[in-house]
Amino acid sequence: MDTASQKALRSESQIFDPEDARFVSRLTRQTLALVLAGGQGSRLHELTRWRAKPAMYFGGHFRIIDFPLSNCINSGIRRIGVLTQYKAHSLIRHLVHGWSRFALEGKEFVEILPASQRVGGEWYRGTADAIFQNLDIIRTHQPKLVLILAGDHVYKMDYGPLLADHVEREADMTVCCIEVPIEEAAGQLGVMTVNESGRVVAFDEKPEKPTPIPGRDDVCLASMGNYVFNTGFLYEQVIRDADDPRSAHDFGRNIIPSIINNYRVFAYSFRDSVTEAQAYWRDVGTLDAFWEANMELVSVTPLLNLYDKVWPVLTHQAQNPGAKFLFDDDGRRGQAIDSMVSGGCIISGATIKRSLLFSNCVVHSYSEIKESVILPDVEIGRHCRIRKAIIDRGTVIEPNTVIGENSDDDRARGYRVTPSGITLVTPDMIGQKLHFTR
Numbered sequence: 001m002d003t004a005s006q007k008a009l010r011s012e013s014q015i016f017d018p019e020d021a022r023f024v025s026r027l028t029r030q031t032l033a034l035v036l037a038g039g040q041g042s043r044l045h046e047l048t049r050w051r052a053k054p055a056m057y058f059g060g061h062f063r064i065i066d067f068p069l070s071n072c073i074n075s076g077i078r079r080i081g082v083l084t085q086y087k088a089h090s091l092i093r094h095l096v097h098g099w100s101r102f103a104l105e106g107k108e109f110v111e112i113l114p115a116s117q118r119v120g121g122e123w124y125r126g127t128a129d130a131i132f133q134n135l136d137i138i139r140t141h142q143p144k145l146v147l148i149l150a151g152d153h154v155y156k157m158d159y160g161p162l163l164a165d166h167v168e169r170e171a172d173m174t175v176c177c178i179e180v181p182i183e184e185a186a187g188q189l190g191v192m193t194v195n196e197s198g199r200v201v202a203f204d205e206k207p208e209k210p211t212p213i214p215g216r217d218d219v220c221l222a223s224m225g226n227y228v229f230n231t232g233f234l235y236e237q238v239i240r241d242a243d244d245p246r247s248a249h250d251f252g253r254n255i256i257p258s259i260i261n262n263y264r265v266f267a268y269s270f271r272d273s274v275t276e277a278q279a280y281w282r283d284v285g286t287l288d289a290f291w292e293a294n295m296e297l298v299s300v301t302p303l304l305n306l307y308d309k310v311w312p313v314l315t316h317q318a319q320n321p322g323a324k325f326l327f328d329d330d331g332r333r334g335q336a337i338d339s340m341v342s343g344g345c346i347i348s349g350a351t352i353k354r355s356l357l358f359s360n361c362v363v364h365s366y367s368e369i370k371e372s373v374i375l376p377d378v379e380i381g382r383h384c385r386i387r388k389a390i391i392d393r394g395t396v397i398e399p400n401t402v403i404g405e406n407s408d409d410d411r412a413r414g415y416r417v418t419p420s421g422i423t424l425v426t427p428d429m430i431g432q433k434l435h436f437t438r
Helices: 003-011 042-048 066-075 089-099 127-132 135-141 159-168 231-242 251-259 287-296 407-412
Strands: 015-017 022-024 031-036 079-084 109-114 145-150 173-181 191-194 200-204 216-230 265-269 324-326 335-337 346-348 351-353 368-370 385-387 389-391 423-425
Touching: 031 066, 031 127, 031 135, 031 159, 042 287, 042 423, 066 079, 066 145, 066 159, 079 089, 079 135, 089 109, 127 135, 127 145, 127 231, 127 251, 135 231, 145 159, 145 231, 159 173, 159 216, 159 265, 173 251, 191 265, 200 251, 200 265, 216 231, 216 251, 216 265, 231 251, 287 389, 385 389
Parallel strands: 031 079, 031 145, 079 109, 173 265, 324 346, 335 351, 351 368, 368 385, 389 423
Antiparallel strands: 015 022, 145 216, 173 216, 191 200, 191 216
């Protein structure tokens, strides 16, 4: 993008809205957001056997995809494309039911862009290729900036300041980043090295030994998978990459390392806008991380505030009745302590402690659930004891079942047990064939 265009964008970047006292940018209205939501999420094992990772449930009644989409809407970005691929039926159904209402004569939309072999007869081969295969659609919207977002992380972020920072620095590309402990980033996240001005001078995709931040040996600067591009520059780079037969067609592996020496690529640090402290961001890509992030929500003051009316997390919700708690006898008392219980649940003479129950779960008398994540439509019979478990959607737990008290017993029954002792139970593991393949 030439200097004159940069200055024009920069002059439009600061508008203050007295209605809600937050920084608003015309840049958001000139931006097209593309959410990469085709991830398989293989580290979640059986939880993503029949659904894409962005379609995973989170926090009582949300899906992970709701977080980047809500961030877009709350930021004022109302032109959004969601790129889907891996086992996308559940994700697409959720998008149609919950997000198709954002439409105003084509000026505002949440479009679904499935892998449809638009170019060359191939499925999306990588993140950059997913963008390349949709260039004709991007061109029809004529955005000045393109915001590319990972669809599988949990966080709340105003993208307006990110876009403004991109323009102020006269960047060709901006990579949104966050400080992450070295051991968490190793082999999992892209890691950046920046100079004193914030310009990216090195980028390693999922290194086993991440480069630490200068002066801090325990922390590195990791990519969130969120990028801002000047539109013309994005076209040039994905077309060039598509013509390279040696490329894996991925932003982290190929695009970013190939441009940092010759173009203006900057890092944008994601921090709390009030305190300047490290902002909340979770990659719930493993069973342990998924369980831990959900467990954080039942604390007295969780880092992620789902009750925030200023920056709400939007989603599709079925019209369920309120949760119901039955019986008040000694040993048979329907109760939930330090827990989140969603609509449609019936707690019939059972005790729930420090757990999350998603919608339409039924827990029968004399059962006790502790530190567990129970996904929608689960039924738990009488006299069950469940500890530190994840129970997948639709599972029916037979009476007198014990889960999570002995890892060896759990493995013997066919359950998956993580290194930290979290037990995953799905319908298929106990012979309930919800998905018929033949």
